[in-house]
Every structure is written in structure tokens, then in C-alpha cells.
Amino acid sequence: MPANASSDPAQADPHDYCAIDFGTSNSAVAVPAGAGMELVPLEPKHGERGRTMPTAVFYVAEGKDLHTLPKLYGRAAVAAYVDGxxxxxxxSMKSVLGSALMEQHTDIGAGRSVAFGDVIASYLLHLKRAAQAHAGREIERVVLGRPVFFVDDDPERDAAAQASLEDAARAVGFSEVRFQYEPIAAAFHYEEQVTREQTVIVADIGGGTSDFSVVRVGPERRTRVDRRADILASHGVHSAGTDFDRHVELARILPALGFGAYGPPRKGREPLEVPSRIYFDLATWHLINTVYRPQRVMEIAAMRDDYADPRHHARLMTTLRDRLGHALAGLAEDAKIAVAQGGTHEIDLFEIERDLVVSVSEDEAVAAISHDLERIVQTARDTARLAGLKADDIDALYFTGGSTGLRLLADRLAAAFPNAQAVHGDRFASVATGLGLEARRHFAAA
Structure with missing residues (x-):
């Protein structure tokens, strides 16, 4: 407990709460302001964009006082990485929740390691401090957003994921921690603008999960403290923006490094496909650093004769030695965004090999992510079915989350609910704003 905080609940600051949208790609925080809630400018120099901050931590491995684990957050973390x-x-720290990695330490350079749980706690502490600095008071209570499923089809691991996130929140000083589904929070934000009662399906599609909720909203409902009866169904699938990027990378970038290639013919048998695990790890954000371990690099180096085209092996080795995995993931994301409105995008891989360029067209990107798109659209349909509704019963389809900017996905979802008005909310702040409304509704009434 802070030194200036009272142990008497009657003397506690009634505004000592916040709401945190801890996202796979970006995060945001809302705090009480006047009679409402406002988003904290986490990175003020970036203006409106600074209301959200990349969910990123960079552990510095050069300079003085490395024993104190110096670190950077958000855009500064990404910039330090890009600058070398x-x-x-x-x-993508959120992706680790519910996985075996939560029990492990990871190397952060200069002979140091840190537990994944401590990485998440460190980021939450940074958000908490930013909220306190903006609000001018200690903050001890929080509503945290969570996906409908941290882990698909595994209730035990899903519960463990929420417990780990709660442990991290309590470790940084939150004495009361509540959770709300992210798409339901977005529904509360949408409700602020409606003038009549509606049944809305919220599509919250971010970096790690695609979540849907069917919620009754309306002017008379928004003042109610208990909204459980208005939540008709929630459902989700662990497939979203980072999966799109991963599949684009596997389909269009990594074949230039040997993914899907074959080895030389051997006497008496057909050529064998080169091992693929290294490529899948290289295309998965939270596994990229595992491919740089000395033992794995030595194993890949010893596989040179398993490649029919020696250029593939040489490019892969350059990627590992120069630690270009995250850069390739970024190029895949850029390509996905570039072709979202049609056309073709060229990806320059000059850091791997001079004059090495691959291209991505809209059709190729669609082919790469088609399975994900179908899963997401089917999950939306299933959510309406779980609510006991037909597609035609949905009045509005409310889009939030960074990946709803992908036109192909938004169009397919809209086609699944032909009578629903398609409404695009704030892709990066609707959930945080809705979580703020939930926090105010609960804590202010307590």
C-alpha cells in the first residue's frame, strides 16, 4: 500500500481506479475524469495516436547498470530495436498467457534472463504509472479486458491465462482486479451513440484473437449497473492479425529462404522436403528469438547439404546470424496492409541478399489467410446462433480492433449479416473506452 494511502475504506479516494485494455499489439488505459472517463495519453508526443501504445518491451543489453534491467516501452521499444x-x-506478450512459456525464463542479452510473467508485470506497471501520473493520484483498482478465449477449446488453460494476468496485475499494486470481455466493452462504447434499442454483434478483431459478443444496447439500458441480462452470447477464436501476418510471411517471404523447398535427390529415394519447424518458429512473434539460440543455429548450419538450392540455406543462415526475424514479420504486416485495398506490393529483402525482392498481390494475400477468414466469419455466425438469433435478427455489426481495417475481412463479416448496419468504431480505443465505462459503472457505484 502506498505510504500516503489510508487503510480506512471510508477515506479512500473513490476515483482510485482505471481500466486497461492489454492488447496483443496495442494497449490503452482509461481513468476517471469529471463525470466520465478519459483515455490516458500514454505517448503524448504522438498526439491522438499516442492514446494507444504498442504492447512492446525492449530490454537494453548495452551501457551501464544492466543489473537493473533497463527497458523501454511502446514505440520507444520498437524504435530501439529498429535502430539496432x-x-x-x-x-505479443499476451499470446504467452496460458502457454507453457509462462513457466519459463527467456534470454534478454548480456547474460541475463527474465520470466515471461515478469515481462507482462513490467508492462502493466508502466501503464499503471502513466495512469497515476495523468490522474494525479494513486490507482489501486482496475478493470482489465480479456478475450473471450485466451486459449481455444481448453477451459483449464484459459482459466490459467486469466489467473496469470491477474497475478501480474496484483504484483504491480492493484488490490482489486476485475475482468470484462473485450467485445462487450466495445458494445458499451457503441451504446453511447445509439438512440434506440438494438441487438448488436460486436466484432473485436485485434492482433491475437477475434472475439464476438451479441449484446442488447439502448438509451434506457446504458444506465443500468448490472448488464448481465443484456449479454446474449460471447464467442471467439484465437485467430487474428498476427496470424494473417504469419501466413503471408510463410506463403510469400519464407519460400525465398527455403520454406517448402526440397533437398537434392538421393540414390534410391525421392527428394525430401526440408524441415519446416524453423520457418514456423521464425514466423511466430513470441518464438522468433528461440531460433537465435546457439544450439539451433548450429543445427541449421549443419543442414546445408539438405537443401537442393544452396541459396536457400545461405539466406536462412543470414537471417539467423543477423537476427532479422522480427524485421521479416514487420515486412509481412506491411505487405498485408498495403494490399488490403487491392494491387500488388513488392517486399525488398536486401538485408538478406542484394536484389532479392518478392511480391504479394491481394489475391495471394487472400489465399494465404483464407482459412483464417473462414474461421473468423463462422465464429461470428456461431455467436449469433448461441444467442438464439438468426443472421437477419442482428441490427448492427460494430467493428473494433486493429485488424478490422482489413477490407476483405470486414466485407465478409458484413455479408454474413445482410440486415445489419455496419458501424466502424475507433479501431484502437473502443475497447479501452468501453472498459472505462464498465469501471465507472462498477467502482463508482460500489
């Missing part, structure tokens, strides 16, 4: 500062960039 010696250290370790951690992104």
Missing part, C-alpha cells in the same frame, strides 16, 4: 540497439524486443 543491442537488446531483446518482446512483443
Amino acid at each position: 540497439t543491442d537488446g531483446r524486443l518482446m512483443r
